[in-house]
Amino acid sequence: MTNNMFFSCLKATELVEKKQIAGLSCKEKLQLGLHKAMCGACKNYERQSLFIDVLLYEREKDHQQPHINPLELQQRIKKRLAK
Amino acid sequence: MTHGKKKAIILQWVEDYTEDLLNWVYQKTSNQVLAEDLTQDTFLAAFQQIDRFRKDSSPKTWLFAILKHKIIDYYRGQFKNPIKGRIEHVRIEGFHPFNADEKWISHNAPVDWESNDQYLLNNPDFLKILGYCMDSLPTKWRAALELKYFTVKKGVDISQELGITASNYWQVIHRAKLQLRNCLETNWFKKRKDNEDDKQHVFFLS
Numbered sequence: 373m374t375n376n377m378f379f380s381c382l383k384a385t386e387l388v389e390k391k392q393i394a395g396l397s398c399k400e401k402l403q404l405g406l407h408k409a410m411c412g413a414c415k416n417y418e419r420q421s422l423f424i425d426v427l428l429y430e431r432e433k434d435h436q437q438p439h440i441n442p443l444e445l446q447q448r449i450k451k452r453l454a455k
Numbered sequence: 456m457t458h459g460k461k462k463a464i465i466l467q468w469v470e471d472y473t474e475d476l477l478n479w480v481y482q483k484t485s486n487q488v489l490a491e492d493l494t495q496d497t498f499l500a501a502f503q504q505i506d507r508f509r510k511d512s513s514p515k516t517w518l519f520a521i522l523k524h525k526i527i528d529y530y531r532g533q534f535k536n537p538i539k540g541r542i543e544h545v546r547i548e549g550f551h552p553f554n555a556d557e558k559w560i561s562h563n564a565p566v567d568w569e570s571n572d573q574y575l576l577n578n579p580d581f582l583k584i585l586g587y588c589m590d591s592l593p594t595k596w597r598a599a600l601e602l603k604y605f606t607v608k609k610g611v612d613i614s615q616e617l618g619i620t621a622s623n624y625w626q627v628i629h630r631a632k633l634q635l636r637n638c639l640e641t642n643w644f645k646k647r648k649d650n651e652d653d654k655q656h657v658f659f660l661s
Contacts, residue, residue: 380557389629416565420636423571428604442474449469449495
């Protein structure tokens with residue numbers, strides 16, 4: 373029983389991702405909670421994983437402009453359509 | 456509709472919407488060449504399918520819907536191509552921060568970043584590092600991540616689109632994030648901390 377409760381950092385960090393994508397079973401929740409209580413690195417991992425989610429979601433909203441003249445592309449597309 | 460008439464309509468749309476489509480897809484992909492290609496593909500596809508365009512809808516909305524599909528198709532292709540045909544079992548390899556006991560190798564263990572401030576995204580230096588770290592990921596992993604953040608779909612649906620099981624999908628996301636996390640920590644968070652420590656050091660010396 374106790375052996376079942378303590379598992380590796382690989383498994384713990386995998387559960388962090390599983391939790392966000394598919395959800396965890398009660399047993400898995402307990403296992404992850406116990407592991408995090410004893411492992412600072414995995415606790416950091418979870419915080420960072422959530423932070424990376426925010427960064428990558430928000431990054432799409434940044435307003436960089438392409439360095440191309442749309443007119444140039446327009447001409448190219450028109451040429452392709454003419455074929 | 457005659458061929459000539461169809462072409463005239465599309466040419467007008469190219470005139471009117473190229474810039475909007477291009478700017479949008481560039482923001483989504485941060486990839487100049489890709490943005491141009493997908494914009495062009497959108498108009499070519501629109502030309503092919505123009506009979507399906509309903510007159511009462513807006514051309515712009517319709518073109519954006521096509522473009523969105525093109526982006527998803529692109530990432531899906533990126534994900535599938537490295538292992539054509541056999542997509543059931545994705546081999547998970549590459550960066551591995553754990554030892555034989557599946558514990559963190561000490562220099563790979565996540566440290567406290569002391570920041571979860573999304574205003575980092577306003578910092579061009581950080582954006583450069585983030586771009587670099589995304590570029591360093593294996594093509595497949597990157598495609599899976601991009602798809603995750605591009606579509607607001609639940610993970611389970613994305614795994615279906617990718618043709619893999621749900622558990623395979625979060626394993627891929629897991630590996631991608633392990634590497635991305637490590638890259639950001641090494642190239643940004645640890646460096647920044649070192650710089651601050653150096654500054655303090657100098658302060659005490661002076």
